Amino acid sequence: MRKNKKVKKIIQHTLLMIFTAIMVYPLLWMVSSSLKESSTVFVDAASLIPKGWHFENYVNGWKGFSGITFATFFKNSAVITVISTVGAVLSSTIIAYGFSRVKFRGRNIWFVCMMLTMMLPFEMVMIPQYIMFNNFGWINTYLPLILPTFFGAPFFIFLIMQFIRTIPTELDEAAKIDGCNNFGIFFRIIMPLVVPAMMTSAIFSFYWRWDDFMGPLIYISSPEKYPVSLALKLFSDPNSVTNWGSMFAMSTLSILPIFVVFFMFQRYIVDGISTSGLK
Amino acid sequence: MEIEKNRQVETEEVISNKPAQIRILRPKKKNKDFQNGVGYLFVSPFIIGFFAFTIFPMLFSLYLSFTDYEMGGTATWVGLDNYIRMFTNDPLYLDALNVTFFYAGVAVPFRLVFSLLVALALNKVVEMVGFYRTMLYLPSVVGGSIAISIMWRQLFGNDGALNSLLAAVGLPTHSWLGDPNTAIWTLILLYGWQFGSSMLIFLAGLRNIPKMYYEASSIDGAGRLKQFFSITLPMLTPVILFNLIMQVINGFMAFTPSFVVTNGGPMNSTMLYVLYMYQRAFRYFDMGYASAMAWVMLVIIAIFTAIIFKSSPHWVHYESEK
Numbered sequence: 001m002r003k004n005k006k007v008k009k010i011i012q013h014t015l016l017m018i019f020t021a022i023m024v025y026p027l028l029w030m031v032s033s034s035l036k037e038s039s040t041v042f043v044d045a046a047s048l049i050p051k052g053w054h055f056e057n058y059v060n061g062w063k064g065f066s067g068i069t070f071a072t073f074f075k076n077s078a079v080i081t082v083i084s085t086v087g088a089v090l091s092s093t094i095i096a097y098g099f100s101r102v103k104f105r106g107r108n109i110w111f112v113c114m115m116l117t118m119m120l121p122f123e124m125v126m127i128p129q130y131i132m133f134n135n136f137g138w139i140n141t142y143l144p145l146i147l148p149t150f151f152g153a154p155f156f157i158f159l160i161m162q163f164i165r166t167i168p169t170e171l172d173e174a175a176k177i178d179g180c181n182n183f184g185i186f187f188r189i190i191m192p193l194v195v196p197a198m199m200t201s202a203i204f205s206f207y208w209r210w211d212d213f214m215g216p217l218i219y220i221s222s223p224e225k226y227p228v229s230l231a232l233k234l235f236s237d238p239n240s241v242t243n244w245g246s247m248f249a250m251s252t253l254s255i256l257p258i259f260v261v262f263f264m265f266q267r268y269i270v271d272g273i274s275t276s277g278l279k
Numbered sequence: 280m281e282i283e284k285n286r287q288v289e290t291e292e293v294i295s296n297k298p299a300q301i302r303i304l305r306p307k308k309k310n311k312d313f314q315n316g317v318g319y320l321f322v323s324p325f326i327i328g329f330f331a332f333t334i335f336p337m338l339f340s341l342y343l344s345f346t347d348y349e350m351g352g353t354a355t356w357v358g359l360d361n362y363i364r365m366f367t368n369d370p371l372y373l374d375a376l377n378v379t380f381f382y383a384g385v386a387v388p389f390r391l392v393f394s395l396l397v398a399l400a401l402n403k404v405v406e407m408v409g410f411y412r413t414m415l416y417l418p419s420v421v422g423g424s425i426a427i428s429i430m431w432r433q434l435f436g437n438d439g440a441l442n443s444l445l446a447a448v449g450l451p452t453h454s455w456l457g458d459p460n461t462a463i464w465t466l467i468l469l470y471g472w473q474f475g476s477s478m479l480i481f482l483a484g485l486r487n488i489p490k491m492y493y494e495a496s497s498i499d500g501a502g503r504l505k506q507f508f509s510i511t512l513p514m515l516t517p518v519i520l521f522n523l524i525m526q527v528i529n530g531f532m533a534f535t536p537s538f539v540v541t542n543g544g545p546m547n548s549t550m551l552y553v554l555y556m557y558q559r560a561f562r563y564f565d566m567g568y569a570s571a572m573a574w575v576m577l578v579i580i581a582i583f584t585a586i587i588f589k590s591s592p593h594w595v596h597y598e599s600e601k
Contacts, residue, residue, distance in 0.1 A: 012404055019397075020414045023472070027417065029440050030430045047443075091324045098321025102314050110322060117333055119524075119584070121532045123553050124577055127560050127570050128336035128343065131350075151328020182317045211423040213535050218561060229425040233539060236429045244433075251426035262420045266413065269420075273479045 034058070034248035054245055058253070061246030065235060068224050070250060077210060077227040080142055084149040085205040089198050091149075092156035096194075097186050099157065100164040101172060118154035122214075130218055144219045145212070149205075156201040159272065163197035164190060200272035203265050207258060228254045344571035350564035361571035372572070374547050375555040382463060382551060383530030386470040391522055394474040395515075398481035399507075412479070419475030428469075428539035432456065435465045435540075456541055459548035466536050466549055477522050484518040485511070513596040520587065520595050527583055531576065552576060 028048055034057055036050040062070045098104075099111055133144040167190065175185045216230045226234070232254050236247050262269065319326070344361055348354035365372045401411055421427055434440050435455040442452035455461045492510050501509065534553040537543060543550040543558075556576070560569035 009404075012400075013407070016400065016404065016411055019400075020411055023418060024414055026427075026430060026434055026440075026472070027421070029434065030426070033433075095322050095325045098318055102318040102321055104313060104315045104318025107318060107322075110326065113329055114325060117329065119528060120333065120577075121528060121580075123532055123534070123556065124573050125333060125336040125340065127566055127573060128339040129332065130560075131343075131566065132336065132339070134350075148328065148332045150324065151332065152325045157325065182314065182321070186321075207420070207423065211425070213425050213538075214557075232425050232429065238432075247429070248433075251429055254426045255421045255424050258421050258424065262417070270412070270416075270479060273476050273483075 030248055031252050034245060034252045036245055036248075038243050038245040057243075057245035057249040060243060061235075061249040061253075064231065066223055068226075068231075070228070070231065070253070072224060073226055073228045073231040076225060077229070080145050080212075080216075080227055081206055081209040083142075084146045084209050085202055087146065087150035088153045088156060088205045089201050091152040092201060093160055093191060093194060093198055094186070095152040096157045096160035096164060097190050100161045101169075101185070101190065102182060114154050114157060118158060126214070126218070133219070139219060140221045140225065141219075142225075145209075145215050149209075153201075153205070156205070159201055160194055160197045163194050167193050196268065196271075199265065200268045203261060203268055204272065206261055210257060340570045340573060343567050344574050346567045348567040348570075350566055354567065357567070361568045362575070364568070365571065365575065371547060371550065371555065375550045375552050378463065378548065378550055379531060379552040382467060382470075382533065383527060386467045387523070387526045387530045389467060389471050390474050390477060390526060391519065393471055394477035395481050397474065398478050398485055399511075401478075401482060402485045412482070415478060416475035419473040422469075422473035422475075423535070425535065425539060428536050431465065431469050431536070432540045457545055459546045462541050462545055462549050466533070466540060466551075469536050469540070470530070470533070477526070480518055480522060481515065484515050488514045516595040517597060520591050524584055524587055527587070528580055531580055 025048075032048045032050055035053050035055065036057075037052065037054050038057070040051065064070050064073065099107065099114070129144070129148075133139060136143075138144050171189050172185050175189050180188065211229060212227075213229045213233070216227050217233075220226060220230060223231070223234070232250060235250060343354065345356060345358060346354035347357045347360070397415060401408060401415075404411070418427075436442075437452075437454055437457070441455065445452050453461065455465055488511065492514075493506055496506055496510060532553055533551050534557065537549045537551040537554045538557070541549040543554050552572075553576075556569050556572045559565045559572065
């Protein structure tokens with residue numbers, strides 16, 4: 001009986017290992033291709049171990065195109081990502097507090113509006129927003145990508161609200177007795193306690209903004225303002241690429257920040273997904 | 280929305296503990312603890328953004344959809360012309376609609392069933408769960424990035440890894456992205472590959488099912504399969520409902536994969552709805568028509584969401600009802 005269990009366990013783990021390997025294979029393949037010599041990338045395409053380690057792919061890829069290096073693209077992405085993440089998390093926290101702890105007339109109606117906005121795809125407002133920002137003369141600036149985030153992101157508002165609900169209201173009452181008004185309660189009590197939820201929001205915001213492709217595609221036209229996503233797309237266009245090794249090298253680098261954040265903050269991500277039920 | 284009902288009671292208690300004078304000075308109404316000014320101040324960013332970036336653009340887009348507005352030109356009212364053109368005079372639109380229905384109709388159930396199966400398998404093992412969970416979630420973490428779409432294009436390319444593998448074991452290779460019949464499947468596979476977040480949600484749902492249900496049913500002699508269909512699946516339905524709605528919206532909205540991996544080809548076999556809308560709006564600057572497309576899409580999504588919600592009482596099981 002005991003031996004049976006052991007065998008079963010080994011089979012279980014073997015199957016899971018094979019499955020995991022298949023799932024992770026494309027990622028390993030990308031990294032390995034980034035180290036292969038360009039001319040051999042597709043000769044032994046399936047093999048994961050490159051013949052010789054061609055780190056020069058990274059050096060060559062970093063040079064970018066039309067005289068703009070990937071340093072510029074990474075800097076652009078960082079600027080957009082950091083500012084819009086700070087904006088989205090701060091504004092969402094303030095709004096979440098208003099919805100979950102302050103009673104005001106019309107609260108439920110606005111809350112429903114927010115939940116509906118959460119379900120509304122960006123594609124619905126993409127065209128009118130483009131015309132609007134075009135009239136403001138904001139095309140080829142980062143404003144259309146950054147400014148709207150300062151008005152709260154429904155998903156983060158919802159996520160932080162879920163978290164605020166778990167904080168006992170007695171804390172608010174105690175603070176009120178001690179002479180705290182709403183602003184005091186928010187800054188001194190709630191905000192320090194919802195830091196984990198803010199972190200989760202920040203991580204998701206980081207992912208989405210870093211990966212954002214459609215926004216820059218529509219709004220950014222000059223290459224020196226390109227974020228990594230757009231630069232990579234141009235860099236990899238099938239009819240212009242010759243140096244495949246470098247292309248894979250830059251692809252790998254572009255997801256490196258995502259990996260780093262993922263492995264540093266895994267706990268927050270898993271918690272965030274499990275409790276809020278959104279990706 | 281659940282409003283903490285206790286709170287009002289507690290607040291009144293606190294206030295009534297205060298000296299009587301204060302109660303007289305303050306009108307009773309204010310004690311009802313409605314703080315309209317403060318509340319609106321806190322949520323004002325949302326309200327401003329809601330009008331500026333949602334309501335106004337949507338009304339504007341509705342208006343545009345009844346005009347022939349082209350970027351830089353003037354908008355002339357054309358009534359329902361755009362909507363009529365879509366369904367009677369634009370074969371490519373009907374193609375896009377078709378492809379998108381197929382894509383969402385296959386990819387969403389595929390991902391949900393797949394992630395449920397993986398979650399079930401992970402729920403069985405005890406050791407190394409963290410490792411598997413991390414590794415299997417990785418594709419989802421990086422999935423939205425452009426690098427993955429580019430990688431996918433090369434993976435399924437004529438001299439990509441898949442063909443190279445097939446050739447190595449002596450199987451015939453295939454032009455996966457060049458064949459209209461298989462190109463859409465590479466996109467569906469890409470969507471399925473990013474099953475991590477649905478898997479995590481299912482895993483959390485599985486962990487929440489009380490063990491005693493299984494114990495009780497095995498005393499009654501229920502087998503594994505019976506347990507799955509009479510305990511696990513019903514207990515997971517609220518999670519499935521949520522996943523289903525979010526994934527249907529996501530499936531309809533897919534853009535980057537079709538734009539980067541296949542760019543709609545070959546022979547428009549991967550022309551997803553949003554890609555076609557993007558082309559209409561930003562390549563041909565046919566903004567009026569593209570706006571009409573956006574509205575039809577919203578109606579389609581709304582209908583699907585409504586059907587899912589309306590049907591949910593028949594298949595979603597909430598524990599509290601018992």
